[in-house]
Amino acid sequence: MYQKPKGTRDIFGDELKRLETMNAVARSFFGQQGYQEIRTPTFEFATLFDRSIGETTDIVEHEIYKFEVNRKWYALKPEGTAPVLRAFIENKLSLPARFLYICSMYRRERPQKGRYREFLQIGIELLGESEAFYDAEIIDQGKRYLDLIGAKGFNIELNSIGCPECRRAYRERLGTYLEPNISKLCADCRRRFEHNFLRIFDCKKETCHKVYDKAPKITDNLCKDCAAHYDGVKMYLRKYGIEYAENKKLVRGLDYYTRTVFEFKHRGLGAQDTIIAGGRYDLLMKELGGPNTPCTGWAMGPERLLLTMPKEVPHIDKEVTFYVVGMGERYMDEIIRLRNDIQARGHVCISGNPDAPLKQQIKKADKVGTAYTVIYGEDEEKEGVYAVKEMKTGKQTKIQREDFKAFIERI
RNA sequence: GUGGGUGUAGCUCAAUCGGUAGAGCAUUGGACUGUGGCUCCAACGGUUGGGGGUUCAAGUCCCCUCACUCACCCCA
Structure with a gap:
């Protein structure tokens, strides 16, 4: 792997x-x-x-x-x-x-x-x-x-x-102070002092800081x-x-x-x-x-x-709002057209594979967390409607095909 | 580069003194043939990170190695 x-x-x-x-x-x-x-x-x-x-x-x-x-x-x-x-x-x-x-x-x-x-x-x-x-x-x-x-x-x-000017003068002062204490410093600090002397103050060792606490500071020697x-x-x-x-x-x-x-x-x-x-x-x-x-x-x-931040920081978000499922290959064209329409109106929409069992399609719809599942099959075709299931409540209603656009716009 | 901790099923974790690797969740199927979640039942799932050693026997002990993680160092 x-x-x-x-x-x-x-x-x-x-x-x-x-x-x-x-x-x-x-x-x-x-x-x-x-x-x-x-x-x-x-x-x-x-x-x-x-x-x-x-x-x-x-x-x-x-x-x-x-x-x-x-x-x-x-x-x-x-x-x-x-x-x-x-x-x-x-x-x-x-x-x-x-x-x-x-x-x-x-x-x-x-x-x-x-x-x-x-x-x-x-x-x-x-x-x-x-x-x-x-x-x-x-x-x-x-x-x-x-x-x-x-x-x-x-x-x-x-x-x-x-x-650089204040540092030159300060370096001398610091050197004079550190000289008698050099044995108390760690190896890193001795090395730092040679080619990058200000960095000694970055050291985390307490023993070194005991020396630095009383040392002259650049801040006071500007x-x-x-x-x-x-x-x-x-x-x-x-x-x-x-x-x-x-x-x-x-x-x-x-x-x-x-x-x-x-x-x-x-x-x-x-x-x-x-x-x-x-x-x-x-x-x-x-x-x-x-x-x-x-x-x-x-x-x-x-x-x-x-x-440092709590999880509930606001963010720009798009949840899946529609999942379109069909009852067989026959309804594929209608499913795809419907899906594209919904997407064009600014909603997130996914379509199921109309050849798969309805149960499976709805299960997938549930898993992606859709708000509505739209079902289209033989019954709906005969009646000229879409079956719209609100997933949260499980309530299913029939919406006339010509009313559907208005319905999407209300969501 | 230096030190500590942890690696077991897809995920979270058990496994007594070294003695047959297990559970929950997830997945798949069924109960329920055009309806998800809840419940019940079943199935699937493993080179115990990898390699070597000790032992009749190793997830367990030892060595090496890899990965993850925390800290040192340094830095945002």
């Missing part, structure tokens, strides 16, 4: 409907906010991600699906931001620009609850705006989207990780401009009436972030509790060969969001 590859899923039924509802709400809501939907390729040249995400991050080091064809290396996209910027540059689009993307992403991780190797992301990117006002704006939009979809129970965590920017973000968030918690240890796993970073976490979801995450990336566009352009954005995991 064939099996799907690890970490992939078949999505259908109720779950698919709910995911599609999220997409539909995202398109209409962010559309109103001036976001244009963009769809970038499922695979890109691998170097795009090495450059943007950071060559020493775990994503690039061992989570990307890479393949070589004709001596060229490709990668399934592990995230959406770099492709959007690449598309912006390549198509010579103009600033400021707002993009919405809804795409599958791919990362070769061990699957667990709320984490798959092929997973969806809904994300927004706001290109060409540098002010703190816009960081607050996209956070507000994220929150309003969650409200709109009916999601509850989120905490917003906020931090600023500054620019340069003048970055500090003012961060104060601005907080000020605008307060004006929006958005509650947030400062988390000075919040850093993020992708190298391209500057200044503002944030996460929307769900209380009591377990390990995969980050539903929306993002921040500012003022240097990435230039890094990818485009104009010097400040940008900010975030991405959301719809599958994870779904885990």
Whole structure:
């Protein structure tokens, strides 16, 4: 028996409907906010991600699906931001620009609850705006989207990780503090400090955090401009009436972030509790060969969001309303014509095989959950009627053939 | 990549100390020949994930392997 590859899923039924509802709400809501939907390729040249995400991050080091064809290396996209910027540059689009993307992403991780190797992301990117006002704006939009979809129970965590300039000075201070404590740190942290020093705060080990609790934080060591920017973000968030918690240890796993970073976490979801995450990336566009352009954005995991929501989320739905059965091959033409008529009037309608025993046909009608079963055979032909059985009550009535259209329209 | 848990009928799960693999639901048929659901009766359904080992005897114990799942790591 064939099996799907690890970490992939078949999505259908109720779950698919709910995911599609999220997409539909995202398109209409962010559309109103001036976001244009963009769809970038499922695979890109691998170097795009090495450059943007950071060559020493775990994503690039061992989570990307890479393949070589004709001596060229490709990668399934592990995230959406770099492709959007690449598309912006390549198509010579103009600033400021707002993009919405809804795409599958791919990362070769061990699957667990709320984490798959092929997973969806809904994300927004706001290109060409540098002010703190816009960081607050996209956070507000994220929150309003969650409200709109009916999601509850989120905490917003906020931090600023500054620019390369503040980081250079801060790294020295942190190094001086850590030096006498280096023996207390785990091997991972020692390695992290060497080539990606901010990431040490991502460590989950208590022993390491005992050291970090008293360590100087980047947030308290920002340069003048970055500090003012961060104060601005907080000020605008307060004006929006958005509650947030400062988390000075919040850093993020992708190298391209500057200044503002944030996460929307769900209380009591377990390990995969980050539903929306993002921040500012003022240097990435230039890094990818485009104009010097400040940008900010975030991405959301719809599958994870779904885990936080009650089952009875409204969704666009179509139930089977009619099932047409006949009493023998003779009535096939009439059955098919009737079925097509009902479908043309916007109802879901299935026809049974008129050669099968009536009992069997009705049983199938019941199984697919039809509201009405329409029966046509010898008796009905003689009387010029359709027999219509309301499945819920079992009540069966005869409807004149010429009255039938009116009947459908009342349903 | 590292650790834990779980794999028995289509599904959910039993099976005592190692001693003939079982139930409910689902499916199919019948009771009921042009009428589904409810009830009753019957039938169908298995390489116990796969491979090896120990034993007179393995679903059960041991080793390997695969899959699923949770957690670490990392991330949406």
